[in-house]
Amino acid sequence: MSAWGRRWERFWFAPQAPLDLALCRILLLGYLCFYNWRGRSAETVTRLFGEQSWAPISFFRWLPEALPGPETFGALLGLYELCLALGCVGLFTRTACGAGFLLGLYVVGLGQNFGKVAHPEHVSLLLLGVLACSRAGDALSLDAWWRRRRGLAPAPAQSGEYRWPLRCAWLVMVLMFLGAGISKLRFGGLEWIFSDSFSNLLIVHHYRKPDLPGIGLWLAERRGLAQAAAFASVALELLAPLALLHRRLRLLLVPGLFLMQLGIALLMHTHTRSPNFVCYAFWIPWSAIGRRLRAR
Amino acid sequence: MPAQTRDPSLAPHPAAALSPARRRLVHALIAILLGGHLLSIATAAELFPFSYYPMFSRSLAGRRDYQQMALVGVAQGVEIALDRSWIRAATSTRIKHLRRLFERALRLDAERVPGLLRELLRAYDELRASERPELPALTGLRLYREHYLLERHALNRGRPERRELIEAIERAPAGAERAP
Numbered sequence: 001m002s003a004w005g006r007r008w009e010r011f012w013f014a015p016q017a018p019l020d021l022a023l024c025r026i027l028l029l030g031y032l033c034f035y036n037w038r039g040r041s042a043e044t045v046t047r048l049f050g051e052q053s054w055a056p057i058s059f060f061r062w063l064p065e066a067l068p069g070p071e072t073f074g075a076l077l078g079l080y081e082l083c084l085a086l087g088c089v090g091l092f093t094r095t096a097c098g099a100g101f102l103l104g105l106y107v108v109g110l111g112q113n114f115g116k117v118a119h120p121e122h123v124s125l126l127l128l129g130v131l132a133c134s135r136a137g138d139a140l141s142l143d144a145w146w147r148r149r150r151g152l153a154p155a156p157a158q159s160g161e162y163r164w165p166l167r168c169a170w171l172v173m174v175l176m177f178l179g180a181g182i183s184k185l186r187f188g189g190l191e192w193i194f195s196d197s198f199s200n201l202l203i204v205h206h207y208r209k210p211d212l213p214g215i216g217l218w219l220a221e222r223r224g225l226a227q228a229a230a231f232a233s234v235a236l237e238l239l240a241p242l243a244l245l246h247r248r249l250r251l252l253l254v255p256g257l258f259l260m261q262l263g264i265a266l267l268m269h270t271h272t273r274s275p276n277f278v279c280y281a282f283w284i285p286w287s288a289i290g291r292r293l294r295a296r
Numbered sequence: 297m298p299a300q301t302r303d304p305s306l307a308p309h310p311a312a313a314l315s316p317a318r319r320r321l322v323h324a325l326i327a328i329l330l331g332g333h334l335l336s337i338a339t340a341a342e343l344f345p346f347s348y349y350p351m352f353s354r355s356l357a358g359r360r361d362y363q364q365m366a367l368v369g370v371a372q373g374v375e376i377a378l379d380r381s382w383i384r385a386a387t388s389t390r391i392k393h394l395r396r397l398f399e400r401a402l403r404l405d406a407e408r409v410p411g412l413l414r415e416l417l418r419a420y421d422e423l424r425a426s427e428r429p430e431l432p433a434l435t436g437l438r439l440y441r442e443h444y445l446l447e448r449h450a451l452n453r454g455r456p457e458r459r460e461l462i463e464a465i466e467r468a469p470a471g472a473e474r475a476p
Contacts, residue, residue: 012322013314058344109344117342125345126329133325160314164322168329175333180349182337188355195357204362206450217449270351 011244012167013160017287018139021162022090024169024281025136029088029097031278032124036081056113059105073110080107087131090141098132101125119176120274126172127279134165167244169282174240176276177257181237198230199223205268216267233260254283362444366459367416370436370466409463413437417465436466 001009054065068076083100087093104125112118137143138155148154184192191197199220206212219226236256243253258280265272314322332346340348369376417437424431442456 012326013319057342060344105345112342112344117344117347119347119349119351122345122347129345130325130329133321161318168325171326172329172333175330175337176347176349179333179337179347180351180353183340183348183350183353186340187350187353191355191357192353195355197355197357197359200356200359200446201352203446203448203450204356204359207362207364207444207446207453210453221448 012164014163015158015160016163016166017158018135018155018162019287019290020285021134021136021165022139022141023286024166025090025093025131026088026140027281028124028127028131028275028278029084029100031275032128033081033084033088035121035273035275036077036084054113057117058109058112060109060113068110073107076103077107079103087128087136090137090143093137093141093143094132094135097128097136101129101132104128120271120276123172123176123279124275127169127282130165130168130172135159135161136165138162166282169279170244173257173276173279173282174243177237177240181234181240184234184237193230193234194227196223196226199226202226202267205270209269212269213266219267229263232256236260250283254280360446361457362446364442364444365462366440366442366456368438368440369420369432369434370438370464371432371434373435375438376432376434409439410465413439413463413465417467434467436464438464 054067056063056065080100080103083096083103086096087100104121108121108125135155138161144155188197202216202220206217219229236253237260239249240253240257243250243257258277261271261274261276264270265274332343335341336343336346337348340350342348367378369378417434420431420434420437424433439462440459441462443458443460444452444456
């Protein structure tokens with residue numbers, strides 16, 4: 001095997017304890033349960049979105065145009081939330097994640113077909129699909145408890161099976177940032193960074209959302225600082241893929257990206273409760289932290 | 297930040313290695329995730345659940361003005377402000393969606409706007425009938441485009457330079473569009 005092959009192998013399939021993946025499963029699906037319970041209802045989607053504003057994207061172009069009624073959509077939404085809850089507690093984990101992913105494609109996707117696409121749930125939905133293919137229910141789950149109770153062979157203490165889903169999460173997240181960085185250069189050009197564009201963006205948000213904190217206007221007023229923030233944002237987004245390749249860069253880039261998203265939420269009140277924040281859990285070496293804490 | 301475990305007490309397990317079939321599945325998944333994103337980025341198309349994430353990517357360099365949509369309710373010929381603080385103060389997500397939906401009208405074909413407003417009025421009526429009975433009864437809706445001159449401190453917020461009517465709908469007096 002070549003050096004690149006070995007590196008590829010180590011990156012995706014080096015043995016890892018199941019705890020990290022299990023913890024990420026609980027955090028992500030638990031938060032998605034909360035997010036859906038708070039933020040989505042069948043009446044909202046089916047009554048406020050109508051045929052006049054129907055502008056289908058992606059695979060919705062090939063689906064029947066008829067919008068579901070509140071009862072139908074409510075049932076699908078209920079099933080989706082049930083799948084998330086089952087996945088979170090780890091009961092029929094793989095089936096729950098798989099069904100949740102398929103239902104999520106429709107339930108989450110339907111609201112994207114009315115003239116505006118919102119992006120807070122793209123990553124988490126894809127990660128749900130990844131979890132469906134993984135053995136995320138081998139630890140901290142009712143499935144594992146049931147397996148032990150029946151005297152079946154326990155899950156391996158370490159396996160590449162517990163590593164590749166985490167790496168897939170990394171991949172999806174860096175691709176999101178790469179896409180955002182490329183879009184800024186494609187549609188905004190260097191002007192997006194080296195002009196008053198970012199300052200104006202911050203100011204415009206104050207017209208849209210009157211209760212934003214004043215720090216955005218404070219930053220907008222300091223043109224050099226605003227340009228530095230714009231430059232840092234685009235640089236972080238474009239360099240995000242390097243977080244996959246280099247450990248030290250990862251230590252710099254991932255917290256930087258997290259802070260950038262936090263800054264966006266603070267300055268613009270955009271996606272303040274996005275599940276994207278929970279997806280950072282996939283970058284945290286939970287079992288290593290646990291070992292260190294135990295060693296103290 | 298590698299999360300690899302190096303605990304020597306953990307013994308290798310016979311099932312620790314992935315079977316060739318599982319490896320193929322994982323590689324196929326990686327290819328789908330990578331390919332879907334790259335295709336979306338290359339074509340600048342929303343291929344849900346993949347995206348090229350274009351939010352806030354347009355340049356606002358040199359902008360001195362700003363336009364936004366404003367929706368007001370009409371009750372017996374008098375405009376009722378569905379003001380933003382009222383919308384934001386409402387805890388119901390339905391209200392937030394109401395605001396989002398009329399903002400989307402800008403991107404839609406102009407001829408679809410009357411139908412969209414009728415949909416909105418129907419949605420408002422249903423909301424009022426189901427869980428927000430305290431909302432005022434409306435006989436119509438008006439959609440405006442508001443023009444602002446950008447100010448550094450946004451002090452002219454809520455006081456547009458110009459306001460132009462895009463569309464207005466009125467409920468038929470005989471109750472042709474009755475609230476439920």
